[in-house]
Amino acid sequence: MDSRSWMLLEQEDPAWRLPDDLRQRDPIAARDCGWVEQMRPFIRQFSRPGELVLDPFCGFASTLLAAHLEGRAGLGYEIDPARAALSRERLAQHGATAQRVVADDLLRSPPQGSVDLCLTSIPYFGSRWASADPAQLYASADYARYLEQVGEHFRLIRRLLAPGRYCVVMAENLQLDGQMLPLAWDLGRLLAGQLQLCEERILLYRKPPEKLPHLAWRSDRSHEYALILRNQAAAPDxxxxxxxxxxxxxxxxxxxxxxxxxxxxxxxxxxxxxxxxxxxxxxxxxxxxxxxxxxxxxxxxxxxxxxxxxxxxxxxxxxxxxxxxxxxxxxxxxxxxxxxxxxxxxxxxxxxxxxxxxxxxxxx
Structure with a gap:
């Protein structure tokens, strides 16, 4: 990773892409499944070989697969048991059987000991996927409750994260019913109450542009933010x-x-x-x-x-x-x-x- 404030992700490597058969078996068609390529630079930059990387919302285990490829141990939490099973299947296909996926919410089954890096893509608010589990962030009925649940998770993550170590959270501002919801910016303010907000990287995804009609405003949403935080409070005067x-x-x-x-x-x-x-x-x-x-x-x-x-x-x-x-x-x-x-x-x-x-x- 260099000093540029942006990273251009050109193409997902077919070798690490989520297989179509796993995608088709997911009840929400692999919504929010990140690229392995977007995680690997952060793992190299903010952890050392052999250390433990935590993904509290691991989904299809892209972070854990990236950790495996970079020689790190991985611990992921996925609240949906069917999705957790699919993520284990994906890891097994790559021989990453040492990476651990817990089919539960982090708050209900926290790990023992500390972690060296927390790296995750936040589950986005506004999903229409129904869930019977009230802890499922996708199922939050209103934005205030969603942010409160996110805050509860990161209060625990702060206690799990070793002193001085980093937490990187991927998030995107959303469009819901024709209105912009500044999720990434709200998360920055929220998480800065738990950890020291250090920097950001803007992740860019190449998409063919389309010409907009006059006065039209909607974009192709081809970027997201990586918020970089540290478990270290700034000492005041x-x-x-x-x-x-x-x-x-x-x-x-x-x-x-x-x-x-x-x-x-x-x-x-x-x-x-x-x-x-x-x-x-x-x-x-x-x-x-x-x-x-x-x-x-x-x-x-x-x-x-x-x-x-x-x-x-x-x-x-x-x-x-x-x-x-x-x-x-x-x-x-x-x-x-x-x-x-x-x-x-x-x-x-x-x-x-x-x-x-x-x-x-x-x-x-």
Whole structure:
């Protein structure tokens, strides 16, 4: 792979193309079956021989076949059992029997240990393929639920991905009922809440052009995006974080610092954390006052990658534990606050009462 921001895919190699008999046996005619050729450069660039490549939506196992050809181990998840069987048959035809396909959803049967690269083509929203499995992304009835399900998968993928390693997601903006749905761009925003968004490559597929009538706008959709992300948070400026917390305290907002940022306050020799964890009193008025203050300071507010609309009712967010506030300055600096209003262990109110001052800030 070189530094060009685009890759031209000229022709699918017949040796690695999905056989017609497998395509004909698929209930949706091999929709979204990617090329082996589009995956191989990313495998070479972002993994080493012998390492493990994960495809959480493996379909017909194009990624796993590419991993086999590049000397990597492959682990794929395909929620449809019939499709999983076809993908195993395809791999067996190429002698790639060491590659593993799990006929289940990643969230229900996560692997043990870590993976070295996640490489996948996202299942596209808007398929008319009916499925009885509510976890099937093709079966999502509305776009908001679809994005929520995608976010759930990548929260797990972030935990599986070894530190510093990469995740590459192929996606295309869609045309549904004559309207453009910016799926690739929405995914970029969504996944950037889990991983560090590093770059993109635009994959181009050669198609013969057709002349458009005057004022016509529809294109041949002969490109897609490869979003390149890394499991590595960008560390913010410590002074920027301290200044925001001091301003919050001066404004009379109630909070306490905990987690890795509290440890850094106690000992600056420790590494500066990627974000700041705060405990908030679990009552609506105080939380809304703090969120409104942050919004006024240029922070974007979200909960599990979905934008917050103020005022919030904490009762509507039980089980989600925290809100996120993130500010991006024009020089690219980022500051992220995770605002926790409930914990798995211990009571938030008790920890707030027990908070002590450390460098002038309350620490729980």
């Amino acid at each position: 410590p002074q920027q974080g301290l200044a925001v917390l001091q301003a919050m305290q001066a404004a009379g907002l109630r909070f306490a610092v905990f987690g890795s940022f509290a440890a850094w306050l106690a000992d600056e020799a420790q590494a500066w954390p990627a974000d700041i964890d705060l405990l908030l009193p679990a009552e609506d008025a105080g939380v809304n006052a703090l969120l409104a203050w942050l919004q006024g300071q240029g922070f974007a507010l979200s909960c599990w990658q979905q934008a917050l609309r103020l005022p919030v009712r904490l009762a509507d967010y039980r089980g989600r534990y925290y809100f996120r506030a993130e500010r991006v300055l024009r020089n690219g600096e980022r500051l992220r606050l995770d605002l926790c209003f409930e914990l798995d262990e211990g009571d938030v109110a008790e920890r707030l009462l027990d908070a002590r001052l450390c460098r002038g800030l309350p620490v729980a």
